[in-house]
Amino acid sequence: MIQAELLRQSRIETVAQSLREDIGDGDITAMLIPEHRISRGQVITREAATIAGRSWVEEVFRQVDPRVTLEWTVNDGDEVSPDQLLFTMEGPARSLLTGERAGLNWLQMLSGVATTCAGYARRVAHTGVQLLDTRKTLPGLRLAQKYAVTCGGCHNHRIGLWDAFLIKENHIAACGSIANAVTEARRIAPGRPVEVETENPDELEQALAAGADIIMLDEFSLVDMKQAVSRTAGAAKLEASGGINTDTLVPIAETGVDYISIGALTKDVRAVDLSMRLDTVG
Numbered sequence: 001m002i003q004a005e006l007l008r009q010s011r012i013e014t015v016a017q018s019l020r021e022d023i024g025d026g027d028i029t030a031m032l033i034p035e036h037r038i039s040r041g042q043v044i045t046r047e048a049a050t051i052a053g054r055s056w057v058e059e060v061f062r063q064v065d066p067r068v069t070l071e072w073t074v075n076d077g078d079e080v081s082p083d084q085l086l087f088t089m090e091g092p093a094r095s096l097l098t099g100e101r102a103g104l105n106w107l108q109m110l111s112g113v114a115t116t117c118a119g120y121a122r123r124v125a126h127t128g129v130q131l132l133d134t135r136k137t138l139p140g141l142r143l144a145q146k147y148a149v150t151c152g153g154c155h156n157h158r159i160g161l162w163d164a165f166l167i168k169e170n171h172i173a174a175c176g177s178i179a180n181a182v183t184e185a186r187r188i189a190p191g192r193p194v195e196v197e198t199e200n201p202d203e204l205e206q207a208l209a210a211g212a213d214i215i216m217l218d219e220f221s222l223v224d225m226k227q228a229v230s231r232t233a234g235a236a237k238l239e240a241s242g243g244i245n246t247d248t249l250v251p252i253a254e255t256g257v258d259y260i261s262i263g264a265l266t267k268d269v270r271a272v273d274l275s276m277r278l279d280t281v282g
Contacts (some may be wrong), residue, residue: 053110117152
């Protein structure tokens with residue numbers, strides 16, 4: 001789980017960067033509008049979606065102009081329909097227009113992640129499996145994307161390389177064996193979760209014998225997955241991984257594995273289509 005303060009600091013920093021790349025040394029088009037002009041705006045979605053990113057939008061306008069006020073009609077995690085109102089805003093017209101693109105970029109991207117996750121989660125709701133994200137995130141946006149994953153009803157795997165062990169083929173080769181790698185992991189960071197990637201039933205047996213907490217079944221067949229579930233019998237958690245898509249998801253979930261990790265939850269982002277409409281007040 002992402003620590004709240006870590007997420008807050010990341011949000012401030014990444015929003016500031018998004019504004020620097022968009023505004024540069026000033027929004028020259030917004031200067032066409034009289035400085036005193038006050039406007040109201042509303043943002044709608046043009047398609048069905050799961051919402052994520054309210055705090056990023058709020059941070060955009062906090063940094064652009066604290067005089068802008070937002071009133072939301074939805075919360076993160078809500079399902080919305082086409083043409084539904086998401087929020088209204090009021091403040092200096094220049095500020096509304098300057099912050100528009102950055103604010104919508106965050107909301108549409110994070111809602112896109114949440115919407116994808118919600119779609120996957122619905123498909124396996126009849127099973128007990130948890131769907132996990134991966135480290136295949138957009139550079140610089142990991143914490144934001146991992147937050148959006150949770151809004152869509154899925155779960156976070158490792159946040160980074162520091163919070164849990166994931167011992168893969170090259171780690172095993174360098175350490176000499178699965179047993180050596182697990183033993184060294186316990187020595188380096190006692191109490192941290194230790195996961196081992198396996199590619200066949202023999203490696204599964206080695207990981208079980210070494211006492212791994214979680215065993216990844218990398219591209220196992222459905223038959224081998226079912227046998228792994230029966231063989232493990234709760235001695236370790238099992239995670240299916242590798243080439244999982246909407247066609248293979250449900251059969252894999254129904255094998256009884258505990259987790260399924262899916263890179264597509266964060267790496268294949270399709271932004272939700274949003275629109276802002278502005279009205280002049282005075």
